[in-house]
Amino acid sequence: MSKPGGDRVDSEAPDEDRPLLVEVDDEERPARVLTGPAEWVVATVAFAVAILVVWQVFRPLPQGSQYYLVIFLAATLPLIFLAYRSGVKFLDRADGPGVVDWLLAALAAVVCLYPVLPWTIGDGGGGYNAFLDRQGLLGTVDVTMGALLLILVLEACRRTTGWVLIAVCLLFAAYGYYGGFLPQGWSIAHAGLDFGQIIDALYNSGSGFYGTPLDVAATYIVLFTLYGAVLEFSGAAQFFVDLSVALFRRSRSAPGRTAVASGFLLGTVSGSGTATTVTIGAVTWPILRRAGYPPEQAGGMLAAAGVGAILSPPTLGVAAFIVAEYLEVSYVTVLGWALIPTVLYYLGILLAVEIDARRLGTTPVEIGGASAGRLLLRLGYHFLSLIVIVALLLLGVGATKAVVYATLLAFVLAFLDPRTRATARSPRRVFHAIGGGVRAALPVVAVCASAGVITAMTTKTGLGSQLAGLLVRLAKSLSDNHTVVLACTVVLAAIALALLGLAVPVTASFIIGWVIIGPALLALGVSPPAAAMFVFYYSVLSEVTPPTALAAVGAAAVTGARTVPTMWQALKYALPAFLVPVVFVLTDSGEYLLGRGPVLGILWTTAVACLGVAALAVATGGWILGIGPARPPARVLAAVGGLLLLYLEPGALIAGLVALTAAIGVTLLSRRRTT
Numbered sequence: 001m002s003k004p005g006g007d008r009v010d011s012e013a014p015d016e017d018r019p020l021l022v023e024v025d026d027e028e029r030p031a032r033v034l035t036g037p038a039e040w041v042v043a044t045v046a047f048a049v050a051i052l053v054v055w056q057v058f059r060p061l062p063q064g065s066q067y068y069l070v071i072f073l074a075a076t077l078p079l080i081f082l083a084y085r086s087g088v089k090f091l092d093r094a095d096g097p098g099v100v101d102w103l104l105a106a107l108a109a110v111v112c113l114y115p116v117l118p119w120t121i122g123d124g125g126g127g128y129n130a131f132l133d134r135q136g137l138l139g140t141v142d143v144t145m146g147a148l149l150l151i152l153v154l155e156a157c158r159r160t161t162g163w164v165l166i167a168v169c170l171l172f173a174a175y176g177y178y179g180g181f182l183p184q185g186w187s188i189a190h191a192g193l194d195f196g197q198i199i200d201a202l203y204n205s206g207s208g209f210y211g212t213p214l215d216v217a218a219t220y221i222v223l224f225t226l227y228g229a230v231l232e233f234s235g236a237a238q239f240f241v242d243l244s245v246a247l248f249r250r251s252r253s254a255p256g257r258t259a260v261a262s263g264f265l266l267g268t269v270s271g272s273g274t275a276t277t278v279t280i281g282a283v284t285w286p287i288l289r290r291a292g293y294p295p296e297q298a299g300g301m302l303a304a305a306g307v308g309a310i311l312s313p314p315t316l317g318v319a320a321f322i323v324a325e326y327l328e329v330s331y332v333t334v335l336g337w338a339l340i341p342t343v344l345y346y347l348g349i350l351l352a353v354e355i356d357a358r359r360l361g362t363t364p365v366e367i368g369g370a371s372a373g374r375l376l377l378r379l380g381y382h383f384l385s386l387i388v389i390v391a392l393l394l395l396g397v398g399a400t401k402a403v404v405y406a407t408l409l410a411f412v413l414a415f416l417d418p419r420t421r422a423t424a425r426s427p428r429r430v431f432h433a434i435g436g437g438v439r440a441a442l443p444v445v446a447v448c449a450s451a452g453v454i455t456a457m458t459t460k461t462g463l464g465s466q467l468a469g470l471l472v473r474l475a476k477s478l479s480d481n482h483t484v485v486l487a488c489t490v491v492l493a494a495i496a497l498a499l500l501g502l503a504v505p506v507t508a509s510f511i512i513g514w515v516i517i518g519p520a521l522l523a524l525g526v527s528p529p530a531a532a533m534f535v536f537y538y539s540v541l542s543e544v545t546p547p548t549a550l551a552a553v554g555a556a557a558v559t560g561a562r563t564v565p566t567m568w569q570a571l572k573y574a575l576p577a578f579l580v581p582v583v584f585v586l587t588d589s590g591e592y593l594l595g596r597g598p599v600l601g602i603l604w605t606t607a608v609a610c611l612g613v614a615a616l617a618v619a620t621g622g623w624i625l626g627i628g629p630a631r632p633p634a635r636v637l638a639a640v641g642g643l644l645l646l647y648l649e650p651g652a653l654i655a656g657l658v659a660l661t662a663a664i665g666v667t668l669l670s671r672r673r674t675t
Contacts (some may be wrong), residue, residue: 031083032083042082042435047434047438048075049076049455050222050226050438052075052256053222057400057404063116063128063430067128068218069210069218070113072218073210074112076441076445077109077445078161078162080156080442080446081102081156084108084159087159094274097115100572101233107152111149111152115128132204138204141197143199143200146203150200150202150453154170154450156446156449156450160443160446161446161504161505165505168454168504168512175188175457176192176461177195197460198456198457201457203457205456208456211451212325212416212450213455213507213603216325217445218449219400220321220403221321221441221448225616226403226409228315228440229437230410230414231382233387233424234420234424235379236382238419240368243372244259244261244280244284244377245262247261247372255287255362256293256301258287259298263309264346266279266280266309271549273303273310275309276305277551277558278558280302280306281302281555288302290365291362291363292355296569297360297564298555298561299552299558300555300569300572302555303552304570304573306551306555307543308345309539312338313342318506319507320536321334321586322510323532324399330399337529337533337594337595340593341580341581341593344580345578347613348576354625355621355623356621381416382413385409385413389403413498413527447505447507451507451508451512458516465519468519469520471520474488474492475489481628482524486519489521490585493538497513497517498538500539510536518532527590529596530590534582537578538578541574544570544574575620576613576619579643579646589649592606608648609645611660612641612643612644615645616638616643618663622635629667631667633666635663638659638660641658644656
C-alpha cells in the first residue's frame with residue numbers, strides 16, 4: 001500500500017510495505033516488549049498453557065474442571081506480572097520486569113497451586129481433596145493464601161484494565177462484609193459475612209475465582225485467541241482485509257464500504273473490537289483520507305465497524321461464551337440468536353456510510369491490485385477454517401473441539417500461501433505464534449478472575465435479586481400497567497448498563513449486568529435468551545460510548561483525530577442498531593429477531609426492523625438516500641417513525657409508516673421549494 005497522499009492504493013503491495021496488524025485487546029492496557037530471559041520464560045509458559053488447554057479438550061484432567069482451573073490460573077496469573085507494567089515509575093524497568101514483578105509472579109504461582117499441593121503447611125492435610133473437604137472450615141493458612149490470591153488477582157486486573165473494576169470488586173467485597181451492619185429495614189441488608197467466609201467463597205467454591213467467567217476464559221477464549229493468532233500467522237487476516245479493499249472499486253461510497261466490509265470479515269475471526277478497529281484503520285485510513293473523509297468521521301466509522309467484531313459470528317466477544325454457560329445452551333444456539341442483530345447492525349452502519357458519502361461530498365478513489373475474483377481464486381481457501389467451525393457446530397460437535405480442528409486446518413493452509421509458507425516452516429515462529437495466542441488472552445483472564453469477586457458476593461448475599469426487586473419497584477412506582485413497567489425497566493436497565501460500561505470492560509459489564517439487571521427482566525416475564533442478549537448488546541455499547549470508548553480511542557490514534565469527537569461519531573454510526581436490543585425484551589414479537597419463532601414471523605419482523613434502522617439512520621445522518629438532505633422536521637419524523645417501527649406491534653407499525661412517509665414528503669416538498 002502506498003503511503004498516504006500517494007497516487008494509488010495497491011492492495012497487492014509487498015509484505016514489507018504492508019502496515020503491521022496491531023494486536024490490541026478490548027480489555028487490555030499496553031504490555032511490555034519483553035526480551036532476554038523474561039521473554040523466554042513467558043513464551044515457554046504460554047506455549048505450555050496452549051498445549052494444556054488443547055489437552056483438556058480431548059483428555060480432561062480426572063480431578064475435575066475446578067482442578068484444571070486451579071492449574072490454569074497458576075500458569076497464567078504469573079505471566080501478567082511479567083508481561084504488564086505496574087504503572088509505578090520506580091518499580092518499572094525499561095528493559096523488562098523488575099525484582100518485584102518476579103517476586104509477585106512467584107508468589108502467584110505458589111498461592112494458586114497451594115490447593116493442589118500434596119503437602120500442607122498446617123491446615124488439615126495436603127492435596128486437592130483435603131482442601132475441598134475444608135470448604136466452609138478454612139484454616140488460618142488457607143485464609144492467608146486466599147487473601148494473598150485476592151490481592152494478586154486484583155493487582156493483575158489493575159495492570160491490565162485500570163482501577164475502576166478493582167474499585168467495583170472491592171465495593172462488592174465490602175458489601176459482603178458490612179452488609180450485616182445495614183439497617184434491617186433496608187432491602188439490601190443481609191446477615192453479613194466474616195473475612196473467612198468471604199475468602200472461602202472466593203478460594204474454595206465454584207462461584208469465586210474458579211467460577212463460570214474463568215472457566216469460559218480457560219476454555220473458549222484461549223482456544224479462540226489461539227485460532228485468531230494462527231489465522232493471522234497463516235495470512236488469513238491480511239487476505240480478509242485485501243478482499244474487502246478489492247470488493248469495491250470506483251464510487252464515492254466505496255472507501256466507506258471497504259472499511260465496513262473489512263470490519264465484518266476480520267471481525268468474524270477476531271472477537272476484539274479495538275484490535276479490529278486498529279487493524280482495518282491501518283489499511284483503510286489512507287483510502288478514506290484520499291476520498292475526503294475528515295479524521296473524526298473516518299475514526300467513528302472505523303470504530304463502529306470494528307466493534308462489529310464483538311457481534312459477528314462465529315467468534316463473538318467473550319461475554320457471548322458466558323451467555324452460553326449461564327443459560328446452559330450450546331454456543332451455536334447463541335450464534336443463531338446473534339445472526340439477525342448482526343445484519344441489522346451492519347445495515348445501520350452501511351446506510352450511515354452511504355449518507356455520509358453524499359453529505360460530505362467524498363470522491364472516488366482508485367484502488368489498484370488484484371480483483372476480488374482473482375483474490376478469491378488464489379486465496380479463498382482461507383475461508384475454509386471458518387466454514388469448518390460452523391459446519392462442526394451444526395453437526396453437534398462441541399465449540400472447543402470445533403475451534404481446535406479449525407485451528408489445525410488454518411495452520412495447514414499457511415503452507416499454501418507463498419507469503420506465509422516460509423514462516424509456517426519455522427519452528428521458532430510457530431512456537432511464538434501459539435504462545436502469542438495465550439498472551440492475547442491474559443487481560444481476559446485477569447478480568448474473569450476478578451469478576452469472581454462480584455459473582456461470589458452476589459451469590460452469597462442474594463444481592464442480585466434484591467437489586468432487581470428495587471429496579472422493578474422503581475418502575476412500578478411510575479405506573480401500574482405491566483407494559484409501562486416493562487418499558488420503564490428496560491429504559492432504566494439500558495441506562496444502567498451504558499453507565500456501567502463506561503467504567504468496566506465489556507466482560508465485567510455483562511457479568512455485573514446479568515446478576516443485577518437480568519433477574520429484573522426475568523421477573524417481568526422476559527425470556528432468558530432475550531434478557532441475556534439485551535444485557536450483552538448494551539454491555540458492548542460501551543466500546544463506542546463516550547468518554548471511555550476504547551474502539552474510538554484506537555481509531556482516533558490511527559487517523560490522528562480528536563478523541564471525544566471521534567467517540568460521538570462512532571456512537572452516531574452505531575446507535576440505530578443498538579436500539580434494536582430493546583425490541584428483544586419489549587414485545588413478544590421481538591424474540592423473532594433472535595431467530596426464535598415461526599419462519600414467517602422471523603421474516604416480517606426482520607423486514608420491519610430493517611426499515612426501522614433505515615429510518616433511524618436518516619434521523620442521525622440527516623439525509624434520505626435517493627432524495628437529498630433531510631431538514632430537522634423530517635429528521636424528527638424519521639426518528640419517531642423508526643422507534644415506532646421497532647416496537648413491532650400493528651398499531652405502532654402503521655403509525656411508524658405514516659411518520660416515515662411524512663418525513664419523505666416533507667423532504668420532497670423542501671427540495672422542490674429550494675429548487
